Amino acid sequence: MKKEEFKDNESLELLKKSGTNILLTTIDDVINWGRKNSLWPLTFATSCCGIEMMAAGAPRHDFARFGMEVYRASPRQADVIVVAGTIVNKMAPVLKRLYDQMSEPKYVVAMGACAISGGPFFLNSYSVIKGVEHVIPVDVFVPGCPPRPEALLYGMMQLQRKIETETIQSRKTRSASHDSK
Amino acid sequence: MEEKVKNITADDQQEYVINMGPQHPSTHGVLRLVVSLKGEIVQNLIPHIGYIHRGIEKMCESITYPQIIHLTDRMDYLSAHINNEAVCLNVEKALEIDIPDRIKVIRTIMAELTRIQSHQLWWCSFGMDLGGLTCFFYGLRDREKILDIFEETCGGRMIVSYNCPGGLMYDIHPNFQKRVKEFINYFRKTLPEYDQLLTGNVIFKERTKGVGRLSLEDAIAYGATGPTGRASGFSCDVRKQEPYSAYDRVSFNEVLFNDGDTYHRYLARIAEMRESMDIIEQLIDNIPEGPYAVKMKPVIKLPEGEYYQRVETARGELGVYIISDGNKNPLRVKFRSPNFVNLSILNEISKGWKIADLVAIGGSLDLVIPDIDR
Amino acid sequence: MDNKQLEELITTFDQDIETTEGKQYLEVTLPADKLHSFAAQLKENDKTRFDYLFCLTGVDYGQDLGVVYHLRSTVHSHYIVLKVRTSDRENPKFDSVTDIWKTAEFHEREVFDLLGISFNNHPDLRRLFLDSSWGYPLRKDYVDDINIVTK
Numbered sequence: 075m076k077k078e079e080f081k082d083n084e085s086l087e088l089l090k091k092s093g094t095n096i097l098l099t100t101i102d103d104v105i106n107w108g109r110k111n112s113l114w115p116l117t118f119a120t121s122c123c124g125i126e127m128m129a130a131g132a133p134r135h136d137f138a139r140f141g142m143e144v145y146r147a148s149p150r151q152a153d154v155i156v157v158a159g160t161i162v163n164k165m166a167p168v169l170k171r172l173y174d175q176m177s178e179p180k181y182v183v184a185m186g187a188c189a190i191s192g193g194p195f196f197l198n199s200y201s202v203i204k205g206v207e208h209v210i211p212v213d214v215f216v217p218g219c220p221p222r223p224e225a226l227l228y229g230m231m232q233l234q235r236k237i238e239t240e241t242i243q244s245r246k247t248r249s250a251s252h253d254s255k
Numbered sequence: 256m257e258e259k260v261k262n263i264t265a266d267d268q269q270e271y272v273i274n275m276g277p278q279h280p281s282t283h284g285v286l287r288l289v290v291s292l293k294g295e296i297v298q299n300l301i302p303h304i305g306y307i308h309r310g311i312e313k314m315c316e317s318i319t320y321p322q323i324i325h326l327t328d329r330m331d332y333l334s335a336h337i338n339n340e341a342v343c344l345n346v347e348k349a350l351e352i353d354i355p356d357r358i359k360v361i362r363t364i365m366a367e368l369t370r371i372q373s374h375q376l377w378w379c380s381f382g383m384d385l386g387g388l389t390c391f392f393y394g395l396r397d398r399e400k401i402l403d404i405f406e407e408t409c410g411g412r413m414i415v416s417y418n419c420p421g422g423l424m425y426d427i428h429p430n431f432q433k434r435v436k437e438f439i440n441y442f443r444k445t446l447p448e449y450d451q452l453l454t455g456n457v458i459f460k461e462r463t464k465g466v467g468r469l470s471l472e473d474a475i476a477y478g479a480t481g482p483t484g485r486a487s488g489f490s491c492d493v494r495k496q497e498p499y500s501a502y503d504r505v506s507f508n509e510v511l512f513n514d515g516d517t518y519h520r521y522l523a524r525i526a527e528m529r530e531s532m533d534i535i536e537q538l539i540d541n542i543p544e545g546p547y548a549v550k551m552k553p554v555i556k557l558p559e560g561e562y563y564q565r566v567e568t569a570r571g572e573l574g575v576y577i578i579s580d581g582n583k584n585p586l587r588v589k590f591r592s593p594n595f596v597n598l599s600i601l602n603e604i605s606k607g608w609k610i611a612d613l614v615a616i617g618g619s620l621d622l623v624i625p626d627i628d629r
Numbered sequence: 630m631d632n633k634q635l636e637e638l639i640t641t642f643d644q645d646i647e648t649t650e651g652k653q654y655l656e657v658t659l660p661a662d663k664l665h666s667f668a669a670q671l672k673e674n675d676k677t678r679f680d681y682l683f684c685l686t687g688v689d690y691g692q693d694l695g696v697v698y699h700l701r702s703t704v705h706s707h708y709i710v711l712k713v714r715t716s717d718r719e720n721p722k723f724d725s726v727t728d729i730w731k732t733a734e735f736h737e738r739e740v741f742d743l744l745g746i747s748f749n750n751h752p753d754l755r756r757l758f759l760d761s762s763w764g765y766p767l768r769k770d771y772v773d774d775i776n777i778v779t780k
Contacts, residue, residue, distance in 0.1 A: 132395030305758035478732040
C-alpha cells in the first residue's frame with residue numbers, strides 16, 4: 075500500500091527521530107525489518123472478534139503473508155497480543171498477568187469496539203471494563219463491531235509502520251515504561 | 256530424600272490439580288477448568304465461568320425491545336440470526352401480529368444458512384483441536400461463501416441484526432436466490448471431502464469412539480439439547496415440537512443416534528448440515544411475494560404478562576422469557592442458553608478419561624462461552 | 630393432556646395451590662414450603678411425568694422475589710409453569726430441586742449469584758459468575774455508581 079493511502083501519517087512523523095549517525099540507523103532498519111515481518115500473535119480471543127481474527131488467518135484473507143504465521147499459545151513466545159473481545163472485571167487481572175509474562179518487545183492491538191471503549195456494552199453494564207487501555211498500554215486501535223478481517227490486516231500494517239520508526243533509544247524508553255513495579 | 260525417592264512406586268499417585276486457564280488454545284473461549292488428575296486420568300472437573308459476563312440480562316431492563324436484538328446477536332455469535340429471531344417471534348406473539356409468508360420463508364432460509372455456517376466453524380475447530388490443521392483451512396474456506404451471502408443482504412458478516420420486531424430490516428438482495436443455489440450445489444460436492452478427511456479416518460475414530468458417553472436419562476435430567484442430546488437419543492428438536500416460522504411447511508428428518516459418545520455427536524452435526532441443505536432447497540425457489548416488514552408503532556409496549564419462546568439454535572434449545580409490566584422496557588428478560596446446560600454435563604462425562612480425551616469431549620460439545628456467561 | 634385436564638389432575642395433588650391459565654402455558658403458584666413435594670409428585674406421577682426442566686428463572690418483582698420453573702414432559706408433551714414467591718428480601722430461601730432434576734444445580738447457582746436467593750439442600754451453592762464481594766446485580770435496588778454508566 076502506498077504511504078498516501080494510509081490514514082494517520084501525522085502521529086507516525088512524530089514518532090520518527092532524526093539526527094543519528096549512519097551506522098546506527100542502518101542497524102535500526104535491519105532490526106526493525108526483522109521484527110515487523112515476523113510478529114507472532116498470542117491466542118487470545120474472548121468473544122465475537124475472535125472469530126473474525128480466525129477468519130483473518132483463514133485462506134481468504136491470509137495473514138501468514140504478513141509474517142504472522144504461527145499463533146503461539148504461551149505468552150513467553152508471543153510478540154503481539156491482539157485483544158479481541160470484551161474484557162470484563164473478572165478477566166482484567168488475567169489479561170494483566172498475561173501481558174506481564176510476555177517478553178520485550180511486545181505490542182498490543184485493541185481489536186473491536188469492546189476493547190477500545192466497551193463497545194455496545196458501555197451503557198448500563200456493571201461488569202464490562204470500558205476500554206482495554208485501562209489495563210494495558212495499547213499501540214493500535216482497530217475499530218468495528220466486529221472489524222472485517224481486512225480492517226484487522228490494515229491495523230497490523232499500521233503496527234508494522236509504527237515498528238519501522240523505532241530506534242535503540244526509543245526501545246529503551248518503551249521497555250522501561252512497560253515495567254510495572 | 257533418597258528414601259523418599261526410592262519409595263515412590265507406580266501405585267503411589269496422589270491427586271494432582273491442574274488449571275486449564277482462561278487463556279487456552281482449545282477451550283474455545285474464556286473457560287477455566289480446574290481438573291484433578293490421577294496420573295493422566297481425570298477424576299473430577301470444576302468449570303469456572305464468568306470471565307465474559309457482561310450483564311446482558313440486566314442491560315435489557317433499561318433498553319427498548321428493538322434494542323435487545325442487537326445484544327442477542329453477541330451472545331451466541333455463531334447463531335446470531337436465530338437468536339434475533341427468538342426475540343422477534345416473542346414480541347410478535349405478545350402483540351398478536353400476523354407475519355406475512357415472505358418474512359417467514361426468508362427467516363427460515365437465513366436460519367438454516369446460519370446453522371450450516373456454525374457447524375462449519377465447529378468442524379474446523381474440532382479438527383484443529385485433535386491435531387488436524389487442514390480442517391481449519393477447509394472449513395473456513397467454505398464458510399466464507401455463506402458470509403458473502405450474508406454481507407450482500409444484511410450488511411454484516413457474522414453479526415447481522417437482520418430481524419426486527421415486525422419483519423426484516425431490508426428486503427433481500429436480487430442476487431440472493433442465485434447465490435444460495437450456487438452455494439448449495441457447491442457444498443453438496445464439498446461435504447464428502449469433510450467425510451474423507453475426518454469421518455472415515457482411523458485415528459479420528461480411535462480417539463472418539465466410545466469416549467465421553469452420555470446416557471439418555473442423563474441427557475433428559477441435565478437438559479442437554481441440540482446435537483449433543485440427539486446423539487444420545489433425546490428427541491428434542493424444537494423445530495418439530497413447536498414449529499415456528501416456515502418449519503411447518505418443509506419436511507426434514509430429526510436424526511437420532513443411540514450411542515451418546517463423541518463420535519456420534521460428530522455424526523449428528525454432519526447429518527444436520529445435510530438436513531439444512533434439504534430445507535433450503537425446498538424453500539429457495541418459491542419465496543412468496545409480499546412486504547418485508549409489518550408497520551409497527553414507533554414505541555413498542557408489550558401487554559402485561561409473561562411470554563416464552565423456544566427456538567432451535569445450532570447448539571440446542573434457546574429460550575427467551577420476557578416478563579412485561581406494560582412499559583416500554585421489560586421487567587425481566589431471561590435467556591435460557593443451550594451452552595449453559597451443555598457445560599454442566601462436562602464433569603459427568605469426562606470422569607475416567609485422559610486429558611487428551613477431555614479436549615476431544617470439549618470440542619464435541621461445541622461450547623460458545625459468551626452464551627454461557629451472557 | 631390439555632390445560633383443563635392437567636388443571637383438574639394437579640389440584641388433586643395439593644389443595645393449597647392456585648392455577649391460572651396464562652397466555653401460553655398453565656401457571657401454578659405455590660407456597661414456598663410445598664414446592665419440593667409438589668415438584669416430586671409432578672415428576673413421579675405417570676399421567677403427568679414432567680421430567681424435563683427447561684428453564685429456571687429468578688425474578689425481582691419490585692417488592693417480592695420469586696423463582697419460576699418451566700417444565701415439560703417428554704412422554705406426554707405438555708407444559709406447566711410453577712411459581713414461588715417470598716417477600717423476605719433480607720434472606721430469601723427456597724427448597725432446591727436438584728435431587729429431582731439435575732439441571733437445577735447450575736441454574737440455582739446462577740439465581741443465587743445474581744439475586745441472592747439461597748436454596749436449601751443444594752449440593753454446592755457457590756457464586757457462579759461474579760466473585761464474593763459483588764452485591765446482587767439483578768435486584769431492582771442494586772446501585773453501582775462506579776461501574777454503571779447511564780445516559
